[in-house]
Amino acid sequence: MGHSHNTMIFSTDAGIVALDSPVKLKILELLSQGTTSFDELVEQSGKAKSTISVHLDDLEKLNLIQEKNYPDDKRKKYFVLNSMCMAFSQRPLRNQYNRYLDNIGISELNDSSFIKHLFYTVRYGIEAYGVDPKPLMKIIGNDIGTRIGPGFKSDNLEGILDELIAFWNYHEMGNMSVVRDDKLIILIDNCSNMDKMPSLGKTLCSISEGIIEGILSSRLNLNYDIMETECFGTGHNRCKFVVEVK
Known part of the structure; x- marks a missing residue:
């Protein structure tokens, strides 16, 4: 997970969820490193408490995270990841994909060249849209x-x-x-x-x-x-x- 991604696709028990919010993706990135408290998320994200609170509520409704209480202190809460990252878009590969689309549209391509460009267009198109x-x-x-x-x-x-x-x-x-x-x-x-x-x-x-x-x-x-x-x-x-x- 990282900030170079434009969109990320997550698998949850309820289905597939696509996210493009930088704040939400940052929260999920932090949680992918282990369980994290609310205060830690605020500190590590550099965002205001109110902002993190809103995004946590949204992520929980999407079934991407779970909120839990510390066993020794029910007043303190922590969050865990409840989903798995399935795919993410990447701008360099999207640029490469567009280049192959441009090439495949050139009318003078011969048969062998067209098939070659078709293969690479499909291959990099799949990855450009987020699937490895x-x-x-x-x-x-x-x-x-x-x-x-x-x-x-x-x-x-x-x-x-x-x-x-x-x-x-x-x-x-x-x-x-x-x-x-x-x-x-x-x-x-x-x-x-x-x-x-x-x-x-x-x-x-x-x-x-x-x-x-x-x-x-x-x-x-x-x-x-x-x-x-x-x-x-x-x-x-x-x-x-x-x-x-x-």
């Missing part, structure tokens, strides 16, 4: 890698990596290379459309994680774990994947 697609994208990527794995011919790691490099380059998904350090590292330069991404402080290529993971695991009958540690989304000029066997 990374876990699901990795699962789907793993399913794809498992399904296309039988099309690879080699039955050893070195051979599969050579085929993977050729596959990645052939489909213009970036220039893949492999280096061996303390661990096996896969690098992708000119990653498809990632070089235009702003630095967002997080990795973005979860579907590539899944595809590589699915291909290696299905071909070699081992449980591989692929983790992206560098990305254009983290301010780097390439994508870096660490390969490990679980």
Whole structure:
């Protein structure tokens, strides 16, 4: 939780609640760190008691928080979070989403370019509207890698990596290379459309994680774990994947 979010969506026992009030979101952020008294909320938020009181009443009516009494002093009250943050909008991703919308509207896009822009528009549109697609994208990527794995011919790691490099380059998904350090590292330069991404402080290529993971695991009958540690989304000029066997 943080102040860079415009809207946050919470799940409660009564349903889904969307909030965009900075004061309410600040209160929920404070409560996410643990139970907090009224006076502590006033002090940490920097708002007047009357303001915090009004927002607490609203949050309680929305079933986002609960008010409780201290066992040793019924006159003193504290508040606890009664909800879970499900999603939040992020302005940098909304800007990126709008850029893809602009690109997809260009009439001279050819078929392959249109499909590529369609994928990225949907992917970043989902995140721009507040839903984190990374876990699901990795699962789907793993399913794809498992399904296309039988099309690879080699039955050893070195051979599969050579085929993977050729596959990645052939489909213009970036220039893949492999280096061996303390661990096996896969690098992708000119990653498809990632070089235009702003630095967002997080990795973005979860579907590539899944595809590589699915291909290696299905071909070699081992449980591989692929983790992206560098990305254009983290301010780097390439994508870096660490390969490990679980």
